[in-house]
Amino acid sequence: MxxxxxxxxxxxxxxxxxxxxxxxxxxxxxxxxxxxxxxxxxxxxxxxxxxxxxxxxxxxxxxxxxxxxxxxxxxxxxxxxGIQKLKTPKSVLNKIDLLVETITPAQVYRNLISGNENADKIRNEQQIISRRNLHLRKQKLSHDELYNVYDMGFELPNFVHSYSLLPNYLTEIMKTLCPEIDDGRCVIVTDNEKSFKNAFMFHFPNLRQYRYWNHLDKNIERWFTKRRKKKPDNDGLNMNDDQIGEQVNDDEEEYELYENNFDEMDDTNELFQTTTNHSNAQQQQQQLGIYNTDNYNSNRSKETRREKARRYIQQIKLLLSSNSYDEYEQLLIETENQWEKQFKKYFHQWIKPDIHQLGLWQVDGLDLEWFS
Structure with a gap:
């Protein structure tokens, strides 16, 4: 043919x-x-x-x-x-798209199949409904609410073209009321909330930032008590501090023990007072059994995860109580030999990058007047 x-x-x-x-x-x-x-x-x-x-x-x-x-x-x-398949011509689809903007799909379908020369080209009413849904999707600016607001700003001449989140707003006010904060003589101690830290860093580049120890302690404790036993590399290692606190705990009994007894762990203030004058850090480390001894090695295999967390937290605190960064580096080499592989990776990924905001040697000799 x-x-x-x-x-x-x-x-x-x-x-x-x-x-x-x-x-x-x-x-x-x-x-x-x-x-x-x-x-x-x-x-x-x-x-x-x-x-x-x-x-x-x-x-x-x-x-x-x-x-x-x-x-x-x-x-x-x-x-x-040839294999037959009903396909609606482009011109008919264009006509449908125009009609569904103002008329319901059911009415459009009835109008098109009633005496229309292209009635045999229309599949069914669902096709009209789909074209209507396509039209509605095109009217949406996006599926992202913030982008919707951003896009509206270009269309509306009286639209507010600037917005600020709370941390940025707070630091703007502080900069206006007290510009002396950025004179290089002030420090701020935070809980590692990134939005606030970034806002202070932007508006007060000369402000020295440090981190609380108690939040670090809790993050380490959660890393031990909430990470899954079967997949330690995937559950605890690749999570940041916020994600560690949010992950669902599989070991309910141990998690309950953690919740009920965590107050015993929160001895940051006591340790801070005893280590502010930390020339005896080496002696404290030996008294706590941080370094390898026969007695320590014999008991180590019997540790629960919570006991191991307590030991690691004490070791971290004593590392941060070093007299200098060089001393900290030396103690770290000796101490991390006692850590499991997963915790080493966690330490180097989430704690060590902020070590200069955690070490007591950073504030030693600054003659600071603390207030909150």
Whole structure:
């Protein structure tokens, strides 16, 4: 079979692609060009999808370069071999899209199938509903609420073009009321809340920032009590401090023990007082059994996770009580040999980067007047 049709859509631009909707399943097979006299045509090849997957039914389309609305469609082969599939022409879809902007899908469907020449091109009412949903999705600025606000700012001339979150707002006020905070003589001790730390760093670049120890203690305790026993590398290691506090605990009994007895762990203030004058740090470390002894090694294998957490926290505190950074580095080499592999990685990933905000040697000799 060989059939040829000439189609001229005229000025109806919306119908230029209707030749693709001939109720057969096609796949592209190439393209090219041909010249007849002084007239050039763009040639498109399509092969019908058939059961045998052979080229038993083809379609060649010739589009005029001078007039894209003028084209010739040539069918070659056995039409019976083609797989039929109802496909709504582009021009009909454009008409549906225009109607569903103001009319309900049910009414649009009834209007189109009642005496319309393209009634046989419409699949069902669900197709109209889908086009309506597509229109509604296009009206949404985005699925991100903050971006919606940002995008609205370009459209509305009276829209507020600047907004500030609480930490930034707070530091702006502090900078206005007390600019002396940034004179290099002040320090601030925080709980490692990133939004506040970043806001203070932005508005007060000369303000020295330090971290509380008690929050560090609790983070280490949670890392031990909440990480899963079966997957220590994945559960505790790759989480930041906030995520560690939020992870669901699988060991309910041990977690309850942690909640009921954690107050015993919160001895930060006591240790801070005893180590402010920390020239005896080495002696304290030996008294607490931080370094390897025969007695220590014999009891280590019997440690529970909570007991190990207490030991690690005491070791971290004594490291932070060093007289200098060099002393801390030396003690760290000796101390981390007693840590398990996962905790070493946790320490180097989440604690060591802020070590200069945690070490007592940073504030030693500053003659600070503490207030809160």
């Amino acid at each position: 060989s059939m040829m049709f000439r189609i001229d859509y005229g000025n109806n631009i919306k119908s230029f692609e209707d030749w693709k909707s001939d109720n057969y399943m096609w796949k592209w097979n190439g393209r090219g060009s041909m010249t007849i006299g002084d007239h050039t045509f763009k040639k498109l090849y399509q092969v019908a999808q058939t059961v045998s997957k052979e080229k038993e039914f083809e379609k060649h389309v010739y589009v005029s370069s001078k007039n894209p609305s003028d084209m010739v469609v040539h069918y070659i082969g056995d039409e019976q071999k």
